[in-house]
Amino acid sequence: MPSFDQGARPCPLFDSRDSRCKTPFGAVTLGTEITLTFRGEAKSHLTQVTLLLRHEFANKCEELPLKKHRNEDHRPVFSVRFAAPEQAELLWYHFRLEYQDGSTRLYDRYGYVEKREPAEYQQTVYKKNHTPAWFGEGVSYQIFPDRFRRTHIPSAQGMIGNRFVHTDWSEPVFFEPRTQEPQWCYDFYGGNLLGIREKLPYLKSLGVGTIYLCPIFEASSNHRYNTADYLRIDPLVGDEEDFRTLCEDAKELGIRIMIDGVFNHSGHDSRYFNASGYYGELGAGQSKDSPYYSWYRFPHWPDQYESWWGMPTLPSVNELDPTYLDFIVTNENSVVRRWLRAGASAWRLDVADELPDAFIAAIRKAMAEENPDSFLMGEVWEDASNKIAYSERRRYFLGDELHGVMNYPFRTAALEYLRGGDAANFYHRMEDIRENYPPDAFYGAMNFLSTHDTPRMLTLLGVPDGGTPTDKAERALYRLSVNARELAEQRLRLGALLLFCFPGSPLIYYGDEAGMEGMEDPFNRGTYPWGAEDSDLVRFHQILGQLRSKRESLRKGDLRYLYASGSVLAFSRSYGEETTLLILNAADEALTVTIPCGKTLLTDALDQQRFFAPDGQLTVTLPPLSGLLLI
Secondary structure, eight states, rough: OOOOOOOGGGOSSSSTTSSTTEOOSSETTTOOOOOOOOOOTTHHHHHHEEEEEEEETTEEEEEEOEEEEEETTTEEEEEEEEOSSSSOOEEEEEEEEEESSEEEEEETTTTTOOOOOOEEEEEEOOOOOOOOOOHSSSEEEOHHHHHHHOSSSSOOTSSSOOEEEEETTTTTOOOOOOOTEEESEEEEEEOOOOOOOOOOOOHHHHTTEEEEOOEEEEESSSSSSEEEEEEEETTTTTOOHHHHHHHHHHHTOOEEEEOOOOOSSSSSSSEEEEEEESSOOOOOOOTTTTTTTBBBBSBTTTTTTOOOOOTTTTBBBBOOOOHHHIIIIISSHHHHHHHTTTOOOOOETTTGGGGGHHHHHHHHHHHHHHOTTOEEEOSSSOOTSOOTTTTOOTTTTTSSOSSBBOOHHHHHHHHHHTTEEEEEEEHHHHHHHHHHHHHHHHHEEEEEOOOOOOOOHHHHHHHHHHOOOOSSSHHHHOOOOOOHHHHHHHHHHHHHHHHHSSSOOOOOOGGGGGGGGOOOOTTTOOOOTTOOOOOOHHHHHHHHHEEEEEEEHHHHOOEEEEETTHHHHHEEEEEEEEEEEEEEEEEOOEEEEEOOOSOOOBBBTOOOOOOGGGGGGGEEOOOOTTTEEEE
């Protein structure tokens, strides 16, 4: 297992996470002094170590010799101190080793380089800017507006698109094309802002501090990622007054609203493209004289235009077109500014990796001017610190763009661990993120188990290996067996413990806390089962939300891994004098482990059971699929 007590193990040749090898840990601000220390193997006759340093954006390389300053346990020790650049940068480095016999070797993050390209260490150098702390400290709750709560059965008569409204809230979602319908995303249930407002006390009971709303602007589809009018709330959802009132009422409960900005593409039937002619003014798809013509790219007008992933219903926009940039971002009454003034506290950028860096930076600047405490979240599925999109290295976390991102690597690592994977893999993946991200971005990440773009976590935790139906009609109806659901719920409770204890904002995808199941879109977007919730699961999430609200260590404490091997994962969060310790056993058998805790008496916050830890060493037998949240 990875050992986390540096003093109890020999110092490695080099480990960028070990303070004996590198200080300071992780990403650094401009101009920070960095010290690297390399130790040769015992009696290795190592005579020289050279740091090979590459500057990604400045496009230059350096060679810095390390100075030999002592021997330690018959091992030569070399060090170098250098200053990080005064401009935001990604540095990449490895080492060249020279020996007494004249031979040389390269050393990288995986050890000695043999017949492969070096795997360089990453050093993020960022410009420190203000990051609002409120987001990372609070619990988030994602709502797919059409499916959370409705106050009445609406009529879609006269609205854009050929909409079908379900009268039965519990009716299954459509998944096959209907007559005259190109896809399944035109059936609606009528969830609205008034329904969300009605359930604010329930959300507060979960400890929610941020409601993340999937798109609410006028659009012809139930997902509304094909925006038709950025200046109008979709009539099925409500109107601007409803939105303002929701924001005001939420604020009184200490809850902020994050809205979804879909700025990479619009709908082909939007006011701006207007292929269907629904709107009275000329759209780019109708005339080259349209004021919106320059927003789109037409290899051949009007029948050939660039679109998102080749979908003709989602024509891509040119984000840096001056009139588009002015409309969305820079104008005094731009879309970004307008909805912050209406009460939103945050924007989430859909497909952020398809938005130009300059466009994201402009949004960040406009938001800071309009409301310095507003938060900018990005949808990025990989490590956002070194993301390459369309052959270009992105600059999300170098100081001028995103405050945080959706932490898909957390979900991937958690799912693998909960289904029987090695806890060490979770540790290594998350430490990669912590090392690469600026601290504010790490603590401002949106961590989750499910979203509207993934299958429900409960389903994934219960479906047997190879048991996923291949036929879409079967997947639409698929539900876990009684035994599989029991297993899935046990795993989900472990996942919730991990989610609520990890740094960043824990996100609940609406209904996960109520035991909702579902495969991929659209089966993961069913209606919230009001009156048929899994009350035990709801209560468990409420307890976790309330604990997080009460304990500063869970909201903003440091992170120290104590154990990560096989099925057992343990870490502590400390802030001031307060420490919280999480221990998880994801195995289907009881396991006994000894955890260094530094305390002699601990209490499980979930059931008040007490544990004695002589000399600060806790030995405990964990039942199968169980966890302890010790305070």
